[in-house]
Amino acid sequence: GYARRGGLEDALAEIEALAAHPRIRAIGETGLDFFRTEGEGLAHQRYSFRRHIDIAKRLGLTLQIHDRDAHDDVVQVLRDEGAPERVVFHCFSGDEALARTCNAEGWYMSFAGTVTFKNAADLRAALAIAEPSRVLVETDAPFLTPHPHRGRPNASYMVPYTVRAMANVTGSELSELCSQIAANTVRAYGSWD
Template identity: 85%
Template sequence: MCNSLIPAAYRAAGAEAEASSGRQKRPNYPPAPEPLPVPVMDNHTHFDFPNGDSPVAIGEALDAAQAVGVQGAVQVGTDLESSRFAVQAVDLDTRLLGAVALHPNDAPEYAQRGELEEALAEIERLAAHPRIRAIGETGLDFFRTEGEGLAHQRYSFRRHIEIAKRLNLTLQIHDRDAHDDVVQVLREEGAPERVVFHCFSGDGELARICNTAGWNMSFAGTLTFKNAANLRAALAVADPALVLVETDAPFLTPHPHRGRPNASYMVPYTVRAMAELTGTDLAELCTTIAENTVRAYGSWD
């Protein structure tokens, strides 16, 4: 962690981990990329998920992102604890907006404990905060959940859609191995006015569906992976007015740093890959992404 190109906040996190208990894992953050010519926003991140046992202060993390042209982020909830954190976080720094929800893999656990209805009610209460702009991440995940849990996932997803429409909030979707079913539920329930497919994982066919429906596609570091031909095909046909960018930090670190912890300051790696793949001028793409993000979530001001 001696590389001076690594933002100070993340160098400090590594030093703290190294100096403390030997059981802790020292984060190995990548170097900071060259700043973007026009600022963009990271529309999906998890500041409450530490790398190893060394959480990074939100203000310092956002400073590191801003230094490379990432001027804001959306802190995303996955259960009640992280959704409460999102509400607290957006009051700490104006560079943050928030999203609250029960992740599709968490919803069955709440249901099995008989707590799903109470949890959904609290999500709706938390969502009333003026800087909470999305219900997410919600959706379907057929990779980790099976059997009876899938019914609870579907029910929870439908309820989150209801909440998003009732409160006029953006719906931020987690879709893993469930493209057809996610689209079916959205059509059956009637999608909210603004929908974002977080960490878009579909192909050209799903991108065309999103184009027609006006649903945003948010690309993460996965776009840069060698085995992501489906994502590159999707980006090639995606309506530029619907394209967003995210980290899903601390996960999905873009190439060439895959396997190391991710952070909002690494968004430029993905944006540059997007510009190269689409043959778009980098500044033009950044401007488009920034405008799309404000349309999806509203102003950060």
């Protein structure tokens, strides 16, 4: 069992100790990644994810979700364990169904440059129905560079391309969307003031 896996338990204890620092705002990325993962690796992911949820709740931190090819399982674990007050789906990759779940649960959806990709119709459909108060943006640098620079290394200066595409999808005024994202970010992670 996991009790014999001292290395994992030591790592989790270290994460909790480090997360107690007042500048720490989130636990993560954590979650489930079913891409090229199987066997015992899946069991370790599930166990660690549950422990990270517990740490986030006990320390009052945001939970930053990594979800790759595992939407239903991530949601099930969050529901089984009881999600922390603030949950962010990093690099949101879901469809309308996951966006509806996030809306209903009050979880944040953070969109990256992928929302600008031509083959990302499902992602744009999810953004179109996402509650504006739950939408965030990110770079996921150095990957997932937005169109028209896809294929080049990503960096924070590329965020405006993603936000402009998001405004087009949602029918929002760019300045209003920027203000909404800024307010959402403070609610999700706190202020540095």
